[in-house]
Amino acid sequence: MKGITGRPGMAAVKKPLRLSEIDTGDDARFSSGYDEFDRVLGGGIVPGSLVLVGGDPGIGKSTLLLQTSIKAAESGKKVLYISGEESLAQIRLRAERIEKTEKDLRFLSEINISEICSLLEHEKPDLCVIDSIQTMYCDDIQGSAGSVSQVRECSQRLMYSAKSENITIFIVGHVTKEGMVAGPRVLEHIVDTVLYFESAESGAYRILRSVKNRFGSTNEIGVFEMTDSGLREVLNPSEYMLEGRPEMATGAAVTCLMEGTRPILVEVQGLVTETQFNLPRRQASGIDYNRLTLLMAVLEKRLGIRCSGLDAYLNIAGGIKATEPAADLAAAAAILSSYRNKVIPSDVVIFGEVGLSGEVRSVSQTSDRIKEAVKLGFRRVICPETSLRGLKQGAFPDIEINGIRNLSELIAYIG
Helix, strand or coil, X not given: CCCECCCCCCCXXXXXXXXXXXXXXXXXXXXXXXXXXXXXXXXXXXXXXXXXXXXXXXXXXXXXXXHHHHHHHHXXXXXXXXXXXXXXHHHHHHHHHHCCCCCCEEEEECCEHHHHHHHHHHHCCCEEEEECHHHCECCCCCCCCCXXXXXXXXXXXXXXXXHHHCCEEEEEECECCCCCXXXXXXXXXXXXEEEEEEECCCCCCEEEEEEEECCCCCCCEXXXXXXXXXXXXXXXXXXXHCCCCCCCCXXXXXXXXXXXXXXXXXXXXXXXXXXXXXXXXXXXXXXXXXXXXXXXXXXXXXXXXXXXXXXXXEEECCCCCCCCHHXXXXXXXXXXXXXXXXXXXXXXXXXXXXXXXXXXXXXXXXXXXXXXXXXXXXXXXXEEHHHHCCCCCCCXXXXXXXXXXXXXXHHHHHC
């Protein structure tokens, strides 16, 4: 395209385009080969995007991207995997343990960003993996690899290569002890998408979470299980989380949490016992400690339970963390079940927010939560009455839906 020239010696000025004049290409996205990964990315991999994947050491970042590279190569994409941490022999050993492929997947052990950018311009792969950004260095910048200035400059150059050559680049990033990506904060501003790989407290599965995405919604998660042959995607996290649930046990209630647009059923476990100390103990795992103390205060004030003489323990089974208040009602139900020694029926799902007056307040995406309960075979839902106003009459004939207004009405349903 011919530009508009300015003074002699100045570069040509690009002509601005209308939206209708912008060509997005024949295929806006392509699949990573994993439905869970595609979900987190917003529907697939966007050509020309720059994606940062962070996580603790050994959690599976390199494994995930190597498996994705193999799948992309098998689908006909030209893939280049560049490692600054492993030799080619080490990469081959890891690749053969996961899945051997003879497709157009090439490997390189290099840490000079100038050489890498020149190679990208020459090879023009569809997908490139950089493992990791902290090992790369630029000759023009002072400082050792991994320093703030080096990470910033290397990221800028990779961003330019991704946009100018329309190459999708995945960058592996190390994290600090606080769980943040090591290096300058500007790194997360430069890239199009930021993904964090997290491990459950039990270590049984991995959660890939989107915290920034220019091409999709944030706070989406993908669930994977680490096996001897690499990562295996968990297509039904709700069923996975509820495996091994005890029967006829007191202090257990199933709730439905929303992770992005995905509903996940988890078990909330509560235990209360008479305290042997001057001050009762409060312990929470997977749910905010302050939320537990608030619920105990509400139960004592509104239902007359003498919580000041009880130790209370609350746990989300499976190691997942409840970050939304929809788990309040199930937590209160689990505590009441343990206190009254009454079993909550195993076919009941409970969700809703509890206010300081003991009222049960509405939560979002009620319809999606109920659909997930129906899919898993649950027969009854207890939820806020105000959340039922937007539901169509007879929309869920296979499940009994009970709306409640306060904690006093909850007792009638759980015994």
